[in-house]
Amino acid sequence: MHLEELQWFVVLAETEHVTEAAAELGVSQPTLSRALSRLEQNVGVPLFDRVGRRLHLNEYGRIMLEHCRRSLAEVQAALDRIATLRDPDTGRVRLAFLHSLANWYVPEQLRRFRETAPKIQFDLFQGAAHEIARSILDGGSDVAVTSPRPDPGAFSWHRLYVERLCLAVSVGHRLAGRSRVSLSAAASEPFVALEKPFGLRQLTDELWVEAGIDPQIVFEASEIPTMEGLVAAGFGVAVVPVPRDGTDARVIHVPLSNSRAKREVGLAWARSRPLAPPSRRFVDFLAGS
Known part of the structure; x- marks a missing residue:
């Protein structure tokens, strides 16, 4: 399976519409449809239920979507780590945070951190605690500022303040x-x-x-x-x-x-996945604040 086609599948699964997905991806509808057919042939089962001109992700598709997101996140993490090794002062942190921390705490900490590491970039995700936990476990986010403390068996934690x-x-x-x-x-x-x-x-x-x-x-x-x-x-x-x-x-x-x-508000990240150097640098910065 080609990495690009896995990315196409994720977009198609999120839109459940070939025309919309093709427009978002900048490819033709026949190209996207052929890619989906190849993927379904490789998997051995249909990933969508066809209802008229609409697609509806089925139980097989939901499993595939979960693992595609994780796979793509792992590849991106590898690219980020390689980029960081080439230049330790660059890289990217995928940060998730609560809505209630968006108007004061997170912006202020980002401002302070970027004064020390101006070349490190951030991808930001704002959501509820359960959405943040899922984003971390799925590999969509590297680290989170959240509350309450998520499952200790799955997440590392550092308390920031109460x-x-x-x-x-x-x-x-x-x-x-x-x-x-x-x-x-x-x-x-x-x-x-x-x-x-x-x-x-x-x-x-x-x-x-x-x-x-x-x-x-x-x-x-x-x-x-x-x-x-x-x-x-x-x-x-x-x-x-x-x-x-x-x-x-x-x-x-x-x-x-x-x-x-x-x-209790703190930093959370997945126990099963080591932090890339930019994320570790950000965690250490906030932990030492």
């Missing part, structure tokens, strides 16, 4: 004047929460269980700014990290007194 969690309430809310509050004090309140399986939602679920709360969840959001916007509008309260900057003046953040109301 941030407290707080209860976000609207201005004028009965708990807004408190200097600290136990989560149990909000047991009767409607909650705005992140969707499962976001990392912060996992931590919030654990806090609810610890406090004996069966929460009334009025909305599940995909990002913290949406949560805080709904809190400001009076839809409910929310458990969020203590904000660093740019807070909504309509939202009051009351620190939680619960001992486990905290979020």
Whole structure:
């Protein structure tokens, strides 16, 4: 199997449309179709179910896609390592990070690191904790800044810092004047929460269980700014990290007194795959900060 055709298969699997994939790849539709036929002949099974003019990745195709992504990632990692050996001050780091760290922590650390290693390039992926873990294991990312700590059996970990969690309430809310509050004090309140399986939602679920709360969840959001916007509008309260900057003046953040109301943020990378020199340099830089 040619490496280029594996790359074509990944694009086709992601679009499930020959015309769109061919346009994205800059090849003709007949060329792409012939490449898919050769791949399926080599594998011995169809990788897509044909429904009209659409393609739908089947169970064989999903297996192939998973391993193609890993194979392509390994080849890219090898090329990066070779490039680094030729010039230790160059290379590429594929960095994944949480949405909630995108407006302050990650940009600041990238700025600081690039002052020391200006020739090292970054491919950035922003996502939820479970998406980040999958990206690392599939080889799409080298290292991540994430929370909570992923499976210790599969990931190496270095803690960067711990941030407290707080209860976000609207201005004028009965708990807004408190200097600290136990989560149990909000047991009767409607909650705005992140969707499962976001990392912060996992931590919030654990806090609810610890406090004996069966929460009334009025909305599940995909990002913290949406949560805080709904809190400001009076839809409910929310458990969020203590904000660093740019807070909504309509939202009051009351620190939680619960001992486990905290979020550990750290660096994670796959135990099964050694870090390439640029990624190791970046990890060492942040670990020594």
